[in-house]
Amino acid sequence: MLDQVVLIAGVTVLGVLEQAYFSLQVIYARRKYSVSPPSTSGPPGFDRVFRAQANCSEYFPIFITILWVSGLFFSQGLSALCGLLYLYGRYLYFRGYAKSAHGRLAPLYFSAKVLWVLIGFSTLGILGSVCWFYLDLDLTQLASSVLGLTEEGGGSYKG
Ligand SMILES: CCCCC/C=C\C\C=C/C=C/C=C/[C@@H]1O[C@H]1CCCC(=O)O
Numbered sequence: 001m002l003d004q005v006v007l008i009a010g011v012t013v014l015g016v017l018e019q020a021y022f023s024l025q026v027i028y029a030r031r032k033y034s035v036s037p038p039s040t041s042g043p044p045g046f047d048r049v050f051r052a053q054a055n056c057s058e059y060f061p062i063f064i065t066i067l068w069v070s071g072l073f074f075s076q077g078l079s080a081l082c083g084l085l086y087l088y089g090r091y092l093y094f095r096g097y098a099k100s101a102h103g104r105l106a107p108l109y110f111s112a113k114v115l116w117v118l119i120g121f122s123t124l125g126i127l128g129s130v131c132w133f134y135l136d137l138d139l140t141q142l143a144s145s146v147l148g149l150t151e152e153g154g155g156s157y158k159g
């Protein structure tokens, strides 16, 4: 059973490490620009690093939940691959935002697209599972016969 989630678990731990890295960058920026808590604003250079970490944190729960749903119900390998792309996109986002406000945009568009792909995988995966568990309908089989990948016509029913 664990072999079905180990790649997703690995991407999750990598994501947690990335979040830790972003937090450390805010700590360093606080020292560099002398912005002490509870203050959350300072020179633009500080504000951008602060917001970069905050933005990545806002999206992190969305990313992790959808990564696991997609990995469990659609495909572990494809989901883990998307997860790696998302984390790389977020790294570029953080670096781009730290340099300039405009620098955040291209990586943000990229990571948002990857999130939408994971949301699409999750939707398909859940739809397929609901059809299988409650309607005895195998959507994978149905799709491959519609696409002409198998000889058998129509949907296949279990039991
Ligand atoms: C849960 C799925 C992801 C949902 C997030 C959806 C979209 C996020 C992706 C790209 C958004 C880019 C928004 C850029 C805003 O135009 C920038 C605001 C500029 C305003 C200004 O500088 O005057």
Ligand SMILES: N[C@@H](CCC(=O)N[C@@H](CS)C(=O)NCC(=O)O)C(=O)O
Pocket (backbone or CB within 6 Å): 051, 052, 054, 055, 058, 104, 108
């Ligand atoms: N909390 C975000 C929600 C929307 C969002 O993710 N916006 C993107 C594109 S404008 C962003 O990079 N926001 C910059 C930020 O959160 O500091 C915001 O305040 O902007």
